Amino acid sequence: MKRTAAVLLCIFFALGLLAGCGSEPGTEPEQGGTVTGDQGDSALPAAGLTQTSSDASENILRAAVLYDGSDGSSAYQDLYSRLAQPLLLNFEAEAVDISGDYSLEGFDMVYPHESIAASAFADGAREAIVDFVSAGGSVFLDNSFYSFFDEDFLGAEDFSQLAAFPSDVEYPDVGDDLSELQYIMRSYLELIAEYAGGGTLDLGVAMDCSTAVPLALSGGYALAAVNAYGSGYVYFASALLPGDYSVAGMSLVRRGNAEGPVGTDLGAARLIENAFAAFVSKRTYGYALWRVYGVYGAPAMSWQAAIEDSGTITGSAAEDFAALCREYGQAPSFSMARSVYTRYLRAESVSTLLSESGSVLSFSMDLYESGYSSGTHAVAGDSYLTLAEFPDSGGYAEHSGLSAGAYPCVYDLDGDGTPDLLCGSSDGKLWLFRGEGYNGRLLTDEGEALAGPDGEELSVPGASAPTVADVDGDGIADILCGGSHGQIYLFRGLAEGGFAQGELFYEAALDGRALPEYGDLNGDGINDLVIGSDCGELLVVYGSAEGFVSSPVGISVFGVDGDWYAPRIYDMNGDEIADLAVGTSEGYVAILTGDGQGGFSSAGCIELDEQNADGNYHAKFGENCAPCFADINGDGHTDLVCGSLEYGLSYPIDSEYFPYRDELLGLVSGISDSGWYMGLHFYAGFDASPERESYELSAQIDAMRLYGAAYGQTGAGLHAGASGAGEPSQTFLSLYDGGMLWCAGLSGEVTDPGAEKVLSLPFYLTRGGEETILLLDSSPVLENEAWAETAGTLGLPILLEAELWETEALDERVAAAADFAAAYGYSFVTEYQLMYAIAAAENLDVDVMGNSASGFDIELVGSGVTNATALYSGVYQTSCGVRVSLGEGLSGLELAVDADVWRRDGNELYIGLNRPVRIYESSEEAEPHLTRVNLPATLSVHEGGASVLFDRGGMMQVETSVPASTSSSGWTSEPSASGGTIFTKYASSPGSILISYD
Structure with a gap:
C-alpha cells in the first residue's frame, strides 16, 4: 500500500x-x-x-x-x-x-x-x-x-x-x-x-x-x-x-x-x-496506465475478408475491396478457406460412404470433402456429378423448400460388370451415368438422358425417382420411377437392351411426388411396393399372387422432421429381416427396423464418427436425401450412395476436380504482390472432434502451400464461428497445436449476433496455467452507432469482417470504418500487423520513475517482459504505446510530454514508448509533433519536422499535430480532423518520409 x-x-x-x-x-x-x-x-x-x-x-x-x-x-x-x-x-x-x-x-x-x-x-x-x-x-x-x-x-x-x-x-x-x-x-x-x-x-x-x-x-x-x-x-x-x-x-x-x-x-x-x-x-x-493495442499509443483496427466462395475467386470482389480500402486510407486483409462453395447455390449431387464392416453397416465421415456433405462426391467426367442446379435458393441455414435432389440407384445397366448410376432429377428425366470404376471415389462418364427405342427421352411428369428391379418377371431389369401426384411409371427392360417408354404402373393417393421402392418387405417371398413421398406419407402396398390389389398401409416415421421420405429396403442390422432406410428432408438416413410381420420401429439414423453441422452424429447429405446400397468399390461390403440437394457444391481447393484453380492462383499471387496479409479461414465443421480439427488444419496448410500462400507466423479466422464438440477451448487449442499463433473469432452461444461481441478483448488462452494462442473476436461496431461509441471510447482493438459478396453494403462499411477511425484516433493495419501489435502490448512492461520532489514529473520506460513468445517481434515491442489516464488530482495541471509520438484528448494522454518519455508540469505550448504512426518505424525528430523510416510495408500512414508537407515521393496528404495532416503511402516494401511542419 x-x-x-x-x-x-x-x-x-x-x-x-x-x-x-x-x-x-x-x-x-x-x-x-x-x-x-x-x-x-x-x-x-x-x-x-x-x-x-x-x-x-x-x-x-x-x-x-x-x-x-x-x-x-x-x-x-x-x-x-x-x-x-x-x-x-x-x-x-x-x-x-x-x-x-x-x-x-x-x-x-x-x-x-x-x-x-x-x-x-x-x-x-x-x-x-x-x-x-x-x-x-x-x-x-x-x-x-x-x-x-x-x-x-x-x-x-x-x-x-x-x-x-x-x-x-x-x-x-x-x-x-x-x-x-x-x-x-x-x-x-x-x-x-x-x-x-x-x-x-x-x-x-x-x-x-x-x-x-x-x-x-x-x-x-x-x-x-x-x-x-x-x-x-x-x-x-x-x-x-x-x-x-x-x-x-x-x-x-x-x-x-x-x-x-x-x-x-x-x-x-x-x-x-x-x-x-x-x-x-x-x-x-493521480494517474493510471492502460495498455494500448496498437503502436505508438494509437489503437489499431483491421479488416478480415474471407475468400470462401467461388464468386469471390472468379470475380473481382477481392480486388475491388483492396481498391476501396485504398480509397479510404485502409489496409485490406484476407483469409482463405480450404473448401470453396458457391453461395446460395443448391445442386442435385451424389455422394458415397464406404462401409467399414462386412456384416453390420458402419461408416465414417469423409473428412476431406466434409464441407456440406458427409460423403465423397461421385465424379462424372472431370467434375462432380451434378444434375439440376438452383442458383438463388437461400443460405445454408435455410431450408430451400424445393422438392428436388439427385435420386440415384446403383445397377449394372449396360452389363459390363461395373456398377452404373441411374439418377432421377427435378427435370423428370432418367439419367444414366455409366460406371468407370472406383479410385477413391465413384467414377462415371458424363452421363446421358435415357431414351426409348423411338429416340424420345424417357421421363415422368414432375421430378423423377427411379429404382431398378425385374418387375414383370421376364429376367430383364426394369425401371420403376415415381413422378408427381403419387404416380409411379414402369419402364420395361427390352431384350435387345434399353427400355420402353413408360406406362402408368400404380397411382397412390398423394398430393405430391411418389418415391418408390420395390422388394420383399414382409418376408413372404413376394415383392412389395413401398411408396415414399415429399408430403409426409410413407406407404406400403403388399404384393400378392394377384398383384398389388390391397390398399396401401401407412408406416409411421418417428423422430424425423420434414415431409420427405425416400425409402430403400435393406437389412440394416444383420438379422436377415428386411428393414427400411428412409432418406429425410434434413439429409439424414433414418432407420426403421422390421419385425418380419409388417411392423416397424424407429432405430434412429445412420450414424458417423463425427458430428454434422446440426450438432448430431447422423450422416447428413444436403436436403432431400435419397439413399441406396451397393458395393461400389468391389471389396464385398455394401456401401452407401446418397443423392441429395446439396448446398454450395463445395470443392477442396487442392482437389484435382476444383474448377477454379487458375483463378485462385492469380488471386493469391496478386494479394501477395501487393503486400497484403492472407491467413486461414478455418472450418472443420460445427462440433468437430479434435482429431477432425487436426486433420483439417493440416490439410488446409498443405492446400495453401500449393497456391504459394505464405504459411508460418500466421493465424486463422473461424468460418461462421464454428467450434468443436468439447470445451469452448477445443478448437483454439487444435489451431495452436497445429502451429497457429492467433485466432480471430469466438463463438457465442447467444442469439444476438452483435451486442455480445462489443466489449471483446484480446487474450491468451491458457492451458495448465500456460499461455497458448492469442484470441480476438471480430467487432460489430459498424452495425450500431452506440456500439461504435462504446468500443471507440474504450480504445478496444477492432477486427472488422468484410463480406465480399455484399458489394453495395461493403462500400458503406468501408466508409463507416473510415469515419470510426477518424473519430476515435485509430490506425488501420493488416490483421497480421494488428495481432503482432496486440502481442507486443500484452508483453509490455513500463517502469515509472519520479524525477522530482516538487511538482509532477515522471518518466516512462517501456520494455518487453520476455522475448521467448511465439509472437515476439523486437520492432513491435519497441513501438508500443500507453494511455495515461489522468485522475482528478492532475486533470487541472498543464503538462508537457517529451515523446516522438503523442496526443492528448481531455484527461487522456496517448504516448508512444519507442524511447523513454518524460511527462511533467509545464505551461509552455506544445511543439508540433507526430500524433500517429500506424506501423513500427525508426523515428527522428529535427527542427521543424520529423522523419519516419518504416520497418514494414503495406499501407503506411503518419499523422501530425499541425499542418505539414513532404517532398518524399509516393505519399498522399490530406487534412486531419484535429487540424494536422495525414500522410499515406501504399507499397509492399517499407517506405520513408521526411516531414516539414508548416
Missing part, C-alpha cells in the same frame, strides 16, 4: 451528493422488483496523492486474489486468470490461499473469490480484509459478499433483492476518478440487456447507500457502489457486473451452467476489474 510519507499533494473534491438509510447487518435482503432508496449527502474523501518514487519497483500496484485452497476447487482461477492478463500496466496479481499462512502486507488491493464466504477460514479472511482496507488498501467485492461484511464496511443501509432486470437506471455524477468505471458498467448493462436481459440471470441484490457512492441507481438503490472505509476503498459489485453466467476465465473452462464464451461478458469482467484498479491508481498517484 502506497500510504507513506511521500504525500505531497492533497486535492479536495466532491464526487456527488448521494446517500441512503440502514438496517441490521447480516440480515436477509428485502424482496421486490422495484426498489426505492432514500439518497442523501455522501462523498468520497479527498484523494491523497503519493509522489511517484524514483524507484520503479515501488510504483507497481499489487493485487491479491484470495481463495480457499482446502476445498480443492479451481473456480477461483477464472478470476485470477483475468487479473493475470491485466489491461492496466504497472499492475501485478498473485493468488493467495487463505487456508494456509498468508499476509496481505505489500498488496494494494484484494479481490476475494466468492467461495471464501463459505470457507472454514471465512472469519479470519473477513478480519484480514477489514484491517487491510482500514490501513489504506482497497477491496473488490462480488455481489454475494453483501451479507459477509458489516453494512458500515460496505457503506450500506440495507439491501434489496432484484426480482427483475433493472430498468430506468440512473448514473449519478461521480467525478473523473470513477467516471471510467461507471462508463464501462453503463455500457455493459445496456449491452447485456440486448441479449440476456430477458433471461434467467442471477440479478443479486442492490444497495441502499449510507456512505457509499453509487455508480448506478435503479429505483434509488445502487447496483454497484464505492465506499471509503478507514484509509481505503470498498467496491461492491452488481451480480450482473460482472456475472458468472458465461465462461469467465482465460482457460475458457465451462463451470456449472455457464454459457459461452461471450466476448462482451468476459471483456466487461476484465474492464470493470481493471477500472477499479485504475481508480485506486488515480487515488494513489
Whole structure:
C-alpha cells in the first residue's frame, strides 16, 4: 500500500451528493422488483496523492486474489486468470490461499473469490480484509459478499433483492476518478440487456447507500457502489457486473451452467476489474496506465475478408475491396478457406460412404470433402456429378423448400460388370451415368438422358425417382420411377437392351411426388411396393399372387422432421429381416427396423464418427436425401450412395476436380504482390472432434502451400464461428497445436449476433496455467452507432469482417470504418500487423520513475517482459504505446510530454514508448509533433519536422499535430480532423518520409 510519507499533494473534491438509510447487518435482503432508496449527502474523501518514487519497483500496484485452497476447487482461477492478463500496466496479481499462512502486507488491493464466504477460514479472511482496507488498501467485492461484511464496511443501509432486470437506471455524477468505471458498467448493462436481459440471470441484490457512492441507481438503490472505509476503498459489485453466467476465465473452462464464451461478458469482467484498479491508481498517484493495442499509443483496427466462395475467386470482389480500402486510407486483409462453395447455390449431387464392416453397416465421415456433405462426391467426367442446379435458393441455414435432389440407384445397366448410376432429377428425366470404376471415389462418364427405342427421352411428369428391379418377371431389369401426384411409371427392360417408354404402373393417393421402392418387405417371398413421398406419407402396398390389389398401409416415421421420405429396403442390422432406410428432408438416413410381420420401429439414423453441422452424429447429405446400397468399390461390403440437394457444391481447393484453380492462383499471387496479409479461414465443421480439427488444419496448410500462400507466423479466422464438440477451448487449442499463433473469432452461444461481441478483448488462452494462442473476436461496431461509441471510447482493438459478396453494403462499411477511425484516433493495419501489435502490448512492461520532489514529473520506460513468445517481434515491442489516464488530482495541471509520438484528448494522454518519455508540469505550448504512426518505424525528430523510416510495408500512414508537407515521393496528404495532416503511402516494401511542419 502506497500510504507513506511521500504525500505531497492533497486535492479536495466532491464526487456527488448521494446517500441512503440502514438496517441490521447480516440480515436477509428485502424482496421486490422495484426498489426505492432514500439518497442523501455522501462523498468520497479527498484523494491523497503519493509522489511517484524514483524507484520503479515501488510504483507497481499489487493485487491479491484470495481463495480457499482446502476445498480443492479451481473456480477461483477464472478470476485470477483475468487479473493475470491485466489491461492496466504497472499492475501485478498473485493468488493467495487463505487456508494456509498468508499476509496481505505489500498488496494494494484484494479481490476475494466468492467461495471464501463459505470457507472454514471465512472469519479470519473477513478480519484480514477489514484491517487491510482500514490501513489504506482497497477491496473488490462480488455481489454475494453483501451479507459477509458489516453494512458500515460496505457503506450500506440495507439491501434489496432484484426480482427483475433493472430498468430506468440512473448514473449519478461521480467525478473523473470513477467516471471510467461507471462508463464501462453503463455500457455493459445496456449491452447485456440486448441479449440476456430477458433471461434467467442471477440479478443479486442492490444497495441502499449510507456512505457509499453509487455508480448506478435503479429505483434509488445502487447496483454497484464505492465506499471509503478507514484509509481505503470498498467496491461492491452488481451480480450482473460482472456475472458468472458465461465462461469467465482465460482457460475458457465451462463451470456449472455457464454459457459461452461471450466476448462482451468476459471483456466487461476484465474492464470493470481493471477500472477499479485504475481508480485506486488515480487515488494513489493521480494517474493510471492502460495498455494500448496498437503502436505508438494509437489503437489499431483491421479488416478480415474471407475468400470462401467461388464468386469471390472468379470475380473481382477481392480486388475491388483492396481498391476501396485504398480509397479510404485502409489496409485490406484476407483469409482463405480450404473448401470453396458457391453461395446460395443448391445442386442435385451424389455422394458415397464406404462401409467399414462386412456384416453390420458402419461408416465414417469423409473428412476431406466434409464441407456440406458427409460423403465423397461421385465424379462424372472431370467434375462432380451434378444434375439440376438452383442458383438463388437461400443460405445454408435455410431450408430451400424445393422438392428436388439427385435420386440415384446403383445397377449394372449396360452389363459390363461395373456398377452404373441411374439418377432421377427435378427435370423428370432418367439419367444414366455409366460406371468407370472406383479410385477413391465413384467414377462415371458424363452421363446421358435415357431414351426409348423411338429416340424420345424417357421421363415422368414432375421430378423423377427411379429404382431398378425385374418387375414383370421376364429376367430383364426394369425401371420403376415415381413422378408427381403419387404416380409411379414402369419402364420395361427390352431384350435387345434399353427400355420402353413408360406406362402408368400404380397411382397412390398423394398430393405430391411418389418415391418408390420395390422388394420383399414382409418376408413372404413376394415383392412389395413401398411408396415414399415429399408430403409426409410413407406407404406400403403388399404384393400378392394377384398383384398389388390391397390398399396401401401407412408406416409411421418417428423422430424425423420434414415431409420427405425416400425409402430403400435393406437389412440394416444383420438379422436377415428386411428393414427400411428412409432418406429425410434434413439429409439424414433414418432407420426403421422390421419385425418380419409388417411392423416397424424407429432405430434412429445412420450414424458417423463425427458430428454434422446440426450438432448430431447422423450422416447428413444436403436436403432431400435419397439413399441406396451397393458395393461400389468391389471389396464385398455394401456401401452407401446418397443423392441429395446439396448446398454450395463445395470443392477442396487442392482437389484435382476444383474448377477454379487458375483463378485462385492469380488471386493469391496478386494479394501477395501487393503486400497484403492472407491467413486461414478455418472450418472443420460445427462440433468437430479434435482429431477432425487436426486433420483439417493440416490439410488446409498443405492446400495453401500449393497456391504459394505464405504459411508460418500466421493465424486463422473461424468460418461462421464454428467450434468443436468439447470445451469452448477445443478448437483454439487444435489451431495452436497445429502451429497457429492467433485466432480471430469466438463463438457465442447467444442469439444476438452483435451486442455480445462489443466489449471483446484480446487474450491468451491458457492451458495448465500456460499461455497458448492469442484470441480476438471480430467487432460489430459498424452495425450500431452506440456500439461504435462504446468500443471507440474504450480504445478496444477492432477486427472488422468484410463480406465480399455484399458489394453495395461493403462500400458503406468501408466508409463507416473510415469515419470510426477518424473519430476515435485509430490506425488501420493488416490483421497480421494488428495481432503482432496486440502481442507486443500484452508483453509490455513500463517502469515509472519520479524525477522530482516538487511538482509532477515522471518518466516512462517501456520494455518487453520476455522475448521467448511465439509472437515476439523486437520492432513491435519497441513501438508500443500507453494511455495515461489522468485522475482528478492532475486533470487541472498543464503538462508537457517529451515523446516522438503523442496526443492528448481531455484527461487522456496517448504516448508512444519507442524511447523513454518524460511527462511533467509545464505551461509552455506544445511543439508540433507526430500524433500517429500506424506501423513500427525508426523515428527522428529535427527542427521543424520529423522523419519516419518504416520497418514494414503495406499501407503506411503518419499523422501530425499541425499542418505539414513532404517532398518524399509516393505519399498522399490530406487534412486531419484535429487540424494536422495525414500522410499515406501504399507499397509492399517499407517506405520513408521526411516531414516539414508548416
